Amino acid sequence: MNGSRTARQHRVTSETDITLAISLDGGGGADVDSGIGFFDHMLTALAKHGGFDLTLRCQGDLHIDGHHTVEDIGIALGKAFSEAIGDKRGITRFGHALVPLDEALSEVVVDISGRPYLAWNVTFPRDRIGEMDTELFEEFFRAFAMSASVALHVTNKAGRNAHHIAESGFKAFARALRMAVAIDPRAQGAIPSTKGVL
Numbered sequence: 001m002n003g004s005r006t007a008r009q010h011r012v013t014s015e016t017d018i019t020l021a022i023s024l025d026g027g028g029g030a031d032v033d034s035g036i037g038f039f040d041h042m043l044t045a046l047a048k049h050g051g052f053d054l055t056l057r058c059q060g061d062l063h064i065d066g067h068h069t070v071e072d073i074g075i076a077l078g079k080a081f082s083e084a085i086g087d088k089r090g091i092t093r094f095g096h097a098l099v100p101l102d103e104a105l106s107e108v109v110v111d112i113s114g115r116p117y118l119a120w121n122v123t124f125p126r127d128r129i130g131e132m133d134t135e136l137f138e139e140f141f142r143a144f145a146m147s148a149s150v151a152l153h154v155t156n157k158a159g160r161n162a163h164h165i166a167e168s169g170f171k172a173f174a175r176a177l178r179m180a181v182a183i184d185p186r187a188q189g190a191i192p193s194t195k196g197v198l
Contacts, residue, residue, distance in 0.1 A: 023084070045174065099172035116148070118142045119154070121153075154173065
C-alpha cells in the first residue's frame, strides 16, 4: 500500500468472510479474489482507473448465489473507503465522469456528503455476464453508497453489450471517486462544506 490514506476491513458473517485493504493514494494496483471472475474484473478496473491500491479476499456462499458476496464486498469496501478518507479535510468532495467503452456510455456523479443515497439508472440486455447476475451491480453500488455515506448517481446513457455497459460504469465510478477524493490545494485543508462538517 502506498500513501497515508489507507484502511483495512475484515468482515465476517455466516455468509461471507472478507478481508480487504485500500490506499486512496496508490498506483492503481489490484490483487482481488471475490470468487466471481467478472466481479474481479470490475474491481480491478475500479482500482486501476481510480488510482487506488486494492487487495481483497472473499470466501462467500457462492453455492447459493453471488448476492451475499457482492453485497458484503460493497459494504466492506464502503466502510474502508470512509475510514481511509478520514474527516474529509481538503478533498474536492464532488466527482463526475462520463466514460465510453465502444458503444456503451456511462455517467457517474458522486458527492462525499455524509448522506448516503443511490440513484440507479442502468438496465442490462441480459441477466448474466459470465457467472455474475447483472442485478447484483445495483446491490454493490447501493451497499457501497450506504456504507461509505456518499451520494451516488449511476446512469447508463448508451449501450447494447452488457459487458461494455458494466465496465464503462465501473470505470466512470472509478474516475468520479478519484476526482472527489483528490486534495484541492485551494481548500487549504478546510472541510468542503458551509456546515463545517461532512
